[in-house]
Amino acid sequence: MNMKTTAAAVFAAVSAAASAAIEVVPMPNKAVEKPGVFKSGSGSFAEVARAAAFKKDASIPAEGYRLSVTPQGISIAASDDAGRFYAEQTLKQLGESSRGPKTELSFPCVEIEDAPRFKWRGLLVDDCRHFFGKEEVKKILDAMAVHKMNVMHWHLTDDQGWRIEIKKYPRLTQVGSVRNGSPKRAGDVAKGEKKKGSRWVFDNKKYGPYFYTQEDIKEIVAYAAARHIKVIPEIELPGHAVAAVSSYPELGCTGKNPGVRWQWGISRDIFCAGNDKTVKFLEDVLDEVCALFPSDVIHIGGDEAPKHRWKKCAKCQKRIKDLGLAGEEGLQGWMTRHFTEYLAKKGRRAVGWDEVLAGDPGKDTIVMSWRGSKGGIAAAKRGNDVVMTPNNFCYLDYRQGLKNDPHEYIGGNVTLEKAYSLEPTAGIPAANAKHILGVQGNNWSEYTWTPRELEYKMWPRASALAEVMWTRPENKPGFENFRARAKRMSEYLRVKTGIVPAPVQ
Numbered sequence: 001m002n003m004k005t006t007a008a009a010v011f012a013a014v015s016a017a018a019s020a021a022i023e024v025v026p027m028p029n030k031a032v033e034k035p036g037v038f039k040s041g042s043g044s045f046a047e048v049a050r051a052a053a054f055k056k057d058a059s060i061p062a063e064g065y066r067l068s069v070t071p072q073g074i075s076i077a078a079s080d081d082a083g084r085f086y087a088e089q090t091l092k093q094l095g096e097s098s099r100g101p102k103t104e105l106s107f108p109c110v111e112i113e114d115a116p117r118f119k120w121r122g123l124l125v126d127d128c129r130h131f132f133g134k135e136e137v138k139k140i141l142d143a144m145a146v147h148k149m150n151v152m153h154w155h156l157t158d159d160q161g162w163r164i165e166i167k168k169y170p171r172l173t174q175v176g177s178v179r180n181g182s183p184k185r186a187g188d189v190a191k192g193e194k195k196k197g198s199r200w201v202f203d204n205k206k207y208g209p210y211f212y213t214q215e216d217i218k219e220i221v222a223y224a225a226a227r228h229i230k231v232i233p234e235i236e237l238p239g240h241a242v243a244a245v246s247s248y249p250e251l252g253c254t255g256k257n258p259g260v261r262w263q264w265g266i267s268r269d270i271f272c273a274g275n276d277k278t279v280k281f282l283e284d285v286l287d288e289v290c291a292l293f294p295s296d297v298i299h300i301g302g303d304e305a306p307k308h309r310w311k312k313c314a315k316c317q318k319r320i321k322d323l324g325l326a327g328e329e330g331l332q333g334w335m336t337r338h339f340t341e342y343l344a345k346k347g348r349r350a351v352g353w354d355e356v357l358a359g360d361p362g363k364d365t366i367v368m369s370w371r372g373s374k375g376g377i378a379a380a381k382r383g384n385d386v387v388m389t390p391n392n393f394c395y396l397d398y399r400q401g402l403k404n405d406p407h408e409y410i411g412g413n414v415t416l417e418k419a420y421s422l423e424p425t426a427g428i429p430a431a432n433a434k435h436i437l438g439v440q441g442n443n444w445s446e447y448t449w450t451p452r453e454l455e456y457k458m459w460p461r462a463s464a465l466a467e468v469m470w471t472r473p474e475n476k477p478g479f480e481n482f483r484a485r486a487k488r489m490s491e492y493l494r495v496k497t498g499i500v501p502a503p504v505q
């Protein structure tokens, strides 16, 4: 046994027992508490972090770091800027955990050696069903940075609203960012009195125009980059396209204007895959999107695309026949491959929801598994990279199981403990596990009307998912330990970001 393995073994043995004062989320992978504290005198946490001794060490894995706090001072080592940034995040949380006299910041002495389990640590924000705006998005990015999350998946186009300015197609935001109203459950309108035969009541309140200008987008992308967060935009195709088709009816199969959708759910009015003009339109949109987002990955949707219109459309049927495709699913597969290749020419990778598997996508398409983990397991086995976002663990618009929760949810049930219990590689053969790029929490916003509601549904469950993304299973100290840290993290978020999480019960 050499010195290195001895040290590793000691780390492993002590880390679980020593976690009492390591009140950090996500839990570092190796942490040993030492006697004593470091007192920094006056100055902010950010100033203390900046004043720490820093050493570049190429042997430390990407995004990883070493952090040493002794009574004499603080030192950090990392191989990249992200690792240094994450060391500072850990340090700030540690400082908070030793509540000494107010005039002086103090930090418990520790030796931490840490690196992420997964490289994709994501959170989805749906600005289409309800629009939250730039200031709220920045708060979410702040909270993500605290949790060492590094991907914001930004859902920007859908049936109920098109939220990104595209210069070549101004009607997308002039027309597509406004809907004439939104649904309320019948029972909400007249408390408890459900209208017979109709589930929804139209609220008759114009919603919009709400969208991000290209300048707004640049501002958000830069804000995220300063926090080592990549912003991945989602341009939905071929489904969830009603706002676009309402702006330019010739993009659909019928040529008719369906009107920006006010109900939630799934629409039959999807993009016409047989029309070359529609394909060109989507290429033009992706050109502007790629110019705005430096991300190496672009999301092209692919979910919930009913084929009713395609079955009756001469152009779609002609494309199927000409290319010898396997029916309408084959046509969607052609579309997925076409835009995967289109993005590849621009040096980007396409990611799609797990429905894209039905159309035999190329091996380069990243698959986002949302209908449970099945799609992700199948994709990993066939050699596609995967992001795990199974709805039964990762959907933060599902009920939380809280007492006296005033909010409405889409359904489902994902408690804090359930989110914490996700094992993203379960069911995947060891040889294919390398295809699991990471994990993502999704905040669909049909039932989430305000920024406050969004925060309440997102946190602390996203804290639990952050630990799944970062901490190796053998280093996760268990749910009860997490629950105590989650309470403290909620307070930390309130103070540092202004976010108000749901209570930890």
Ligand SMILES: [Zn+2]
Residues within 6 Å of the ligand: 252, 253, 271, 272, 273, 274, 275, 309, 310, 313, 314, 315, 316
């Ligand atoms: Zn068509």
